[in-house]
Amino acid sequence: MLLAVGTATSAAAAPTDTVRYTFDGSFVLADVTGNGHDLSPVSRNGGAFGTVPHNGGKALVFPTPCHNEPCPRIALRAPTTAELNPGRRPIRYGASVRLAADQTTKGENIMQKGYSIRGSQYKLQVDGLAGRPSCVFVDDRRLAIHAAISNVGVADDRWHVLECRRTGSRLSILVDGLIRGRATLPAGLSVSNHIPFSIGGKGSFTDNDQFQGMLDDVWVEIS
Structure with a gap:
């Protein structure tokens, strides 16, 4: 379901989403902003997503944990576009997630644009057995990883609402509206690259950091 992102003081100052997925309607992978960043699945070994009711609409369900290869894998990708590259500009992005204790791994991708080893990156992930979310940034010139890690697990x-906020050198992660971690960039x-924006995993290859829970209301706002 579509949720408000912030409160503007005037119509002229109202932020606009660069991309948003509510996973409702007849085409659940549509970008509801009308900007054309619709998603397409890439999968392997029978990887697929399902839908479940959530807040009067639908949420996505990703493959359950798998410990014996070959495992089902799937990611949802938008076509490569410079519109989803923030460069040095402020950016906010987030999602609603539901993850059980037995669905955690060393790393699960909620969304990302780019890779940490090349091309720069921004990312929202849930890592470790405690299921602590984090926001990650990597520069397009220096490959050091910078992360704001939540001090609470999810x-x-x-259901929890996660948000990453980057303004200048300040990076924050919010869980259910509260700042739970900070980092200095x-x-x-x-962040500027030619890599597709992806949800639920880096791709369909073996080490794809597969997300294994439920996901709704994914959005990105670049100022």
Whole structure:
């Protein structure tokens, strides 16, 4: 379901989403902003997503944990576009997630644009057995990973709203509207690459950081 992102003081100052997926309607992978960043699945070994009711609409369900290869894998990708590259500009992005304690792994991708080893990156993930979410940035010139890690976990089989906020050198992660972690980014850090925006995993290959829970209301806002 579509949720408000912030409160503007005037119509002229109202932020606009660069991309948003509510997973409702007849085409659940549509970008509801009308900007054309619709998703397409890439999968392997029978990887698929399902839908479940959530807040009067639908949410996505990703493959359950698999410990014996070959495992089902799937990611949802939007076509490559510079519109989803923030460069040095402020950016906010987030999602609603539901993850049980037995669905955690060393790393699960909620969304990402780019890779940490090349091309720069921004990312929202849930890592470790405690299921602690984090926001990640990597510069397009220096490959150091910078992360704001939440001090609380979300793997309790309940819905949680996650948000990453980057303004200048400040990076914050919010869980259910509260700041739960911060990091300082290098001055001038820029994210600009030709890699597709993806949800639920890096791709369909073996080490794809597969998301294994439920996901709804994915959005990105670049100022």
